[in-house]
Amino acid sequence: MEDVFDTTGRPPKGWMHAIFHGGPYGEDVGRCIPGPPAPATLSVPLAEGGEHVYRLWTVGSWSDPDDPIAVYNLDGPPVPPPLLTDQEMEWLREGQQRKGLGPVRLVALAPGGRLVCDPDAPTIDAMLAELRHREHMLLQRLTDHEDNWYIQVLLDEDDSYEVVHQAGTAAEREGTRPASQAAVRDAVLRWAADQPS
Numbered sequence: 001m002e003d004v005f006d007t008t009g010r011p012p013k014g015w016m017h018a019i020f021h022g023g024p025y026g027e028d029v030g031r032c033i034p035g036p037p038a039p040a041t042l043s044v045p046l047a048e049g050g051e052h053v054y055r056l057w058t059v060g061s062w063s064d065p066d067d068p069i070a071v072y073n074l075d076g077p078p079v080p081p082p083l084l085t086d087q088e089m090e091w092l093r094e095g096q097q098r099k100g101l102g103p104v105r106l107v108a109l110a111p112g113g114r115l116v117c118d119p120d121a122p123t124i125d126a127m128l129a130e131l132r133h134r135e136h137m138l139l140q141r142l143t144d145h146e147d148n149w150y151i152q153v154l155l156d157e158d159d160s161y162e163v164v165h166q167a168g169t170a171a172e173r174e175g176t177r178p179a180s181q182a183a184v185r186d187a188v189l190r191w192a193a194d195q196p197s
Helices: 085-098 121-128 182-193
Strands: 015-020 031-032 043-045 051-060 069-073 106-110 115-117 135-141 149-156 162-169 173-176
Touching: 106 121, 121 135, 121 182, 135 182, 149 182, 162 182
Parallel strands: 015 069
Antiparallel strands: 015 031, 043 051, 051 069, 106 115, 106 135, 135 149, 149 162, 162 173
């Protein structure tokens, strides 16, 4: 990334202001980055070799909405895998039909883009055990409705779990922080089996 600083009150054309919490740019004032939109991650070379990766935390403005400011953090908010779109669900169904398999009822989405169709309990257990700090696992129920039905698990850095469940519309989303992996496992397996949890 180039060393671009703003000393005029406005960044150069094609650039925007940024604030960095910690890391090699932590003391810089007036540094600009390409944008908008602000990149989700920025890789910065370190003097001793290697790279430091900043993650976008938020974009805001102190006073001028035409002068957005990207705020970067050493550890931006963990991002869950995206839900399958209607088109992706249709492709999955068509693929199953071509293989002569029955319809997919549930998919598990894990970090790195891994997708498992109709995972059984041992597979779900293994996916939970493989979660690293700040990673999500998501189970999405494939329905014929436009609403999204899913349960999502995040392993935080303090080894606690955050579970978010949505049954239908975004207004029906609920979250909790179970204390143990056993509680998370129970909640996820009950949800996968369509049992009350």
